[in-house]
Amino acid sequence: MIKAKDSVALDKLFFTSGDEIFKFNDNVEIHLDKARSKDFYKLLDNITHTGNHSGPTKWSKRLSLNEDSWSNIFNSLKTVCKENKLREFHFKFIHRIIVTKRELLKFGIKNDEECLYCGQSDSIEHTSIECTLTKTFVSNVLQWFDSTNACRITPPTAEILFGVFGNSHDKKTTGKFNYTILFMRHYLYSNKINEKSISLKEFVQKVEHKYRLGSIN
Numbered sequence: 001m002i003k004a005k006d007s008v009a010l011d012k013l014f015f016t017s018g019d020e021i022f023k024f025n026d027n028v029e030i031h032l033d034k035a036r037s038k039d040f041y042k043l044l045d046n047i048t049h050t051g052n053h054s055g056p057t058k059w060s061k062r063l064s065l066n067e068d069s070w071s072n073i074f075n076s077l078k079t080v081c082k083e084n085k086l087r088e089f090h091f092k093f094i095h096r097i098i099v100t101k102r103e104l105l106k107f108g109i110k111n112d113e114e115c116l117y118c119g120q121s122d123s124i125e126h127t128s129i130e131c132t133l134t135k136t137f138v139s140n141v142l143q144w145f146d147s148t149n150a151c152r153i154t155p156p157t158a159e160i161l162f163g164v165f166g167n168s169h170d171k172k173t174t175g176k177f178n179y180t181i182l183f184m185r186h187y188l189y190s191n192k193i194n195e196k197s198i199s200l201k202e203f204v205q206k207v208e209h210k211y212r213l214g215s216i217n
């Protein structure tokens with residue numbers, strides 16, 4: 001069982017329930033107290049990348065994502081950026097092995113499941129799709145991206161969460177966009193879990209710094 005004193009490292013853990021072992025599929029179990037980055041990379045290389053895993057299946061119930069979409073999303077795990085931390089987050093997000101206050105309440109780490117930003121019930125869906133404050137922030141980021149890159153990308157929810165694929169825009173812009181929204185999702189997730197406010201100005205400073213470092217593949 002995870003203790004409150006360990007809560008600092010919560011976003012590094014692999015879990016979706018109170019079990020110490022996360023059953024990834026019929027053949028793979030992740031030991032929550034022992035899982036390290038190398039285990040994650042092994043999974044990345046070895047698992048069959050289809051939408052049949054439990055995380056993608058749950059996402060597909062809410063979003064229109066078919067097998068081709070999942071194939072593109074899984075391929076993007078290796079190509080979206082050079083940063084291991086972000087790729088690991090992308091993987092966890094796809095498989096829904098991330099925590100919100102709903103899971104923290106279940107673990108006895110928080111006393112309620114109210115969203116830090118809007119006060120409604122928190123959950124993976126709420127944090128990613130429904131929260132009014134998050135939606136406003138995402139819309140501001142999309143506007144900022146369009147104006148600084150002289151483009152017009154109007155992604156549906158599934159593409160805001162997992163990336164844009166196809167040839168509607170040039171390859172460089174699509175790559176930059178997919179990196180930016182992954183960085184945005186990680187920014188939202190880590191600020192929320194660390195109980196920090198979110199700001200477009202801070203986000204832009206951070207993502208532009210990453211562009212300069214050449215983080216995009």
Ligand SMILES: [Zn+2]
Pocket residue numbers: 115116117118119120126130131132133
């Ligand atoms: Zn909210």
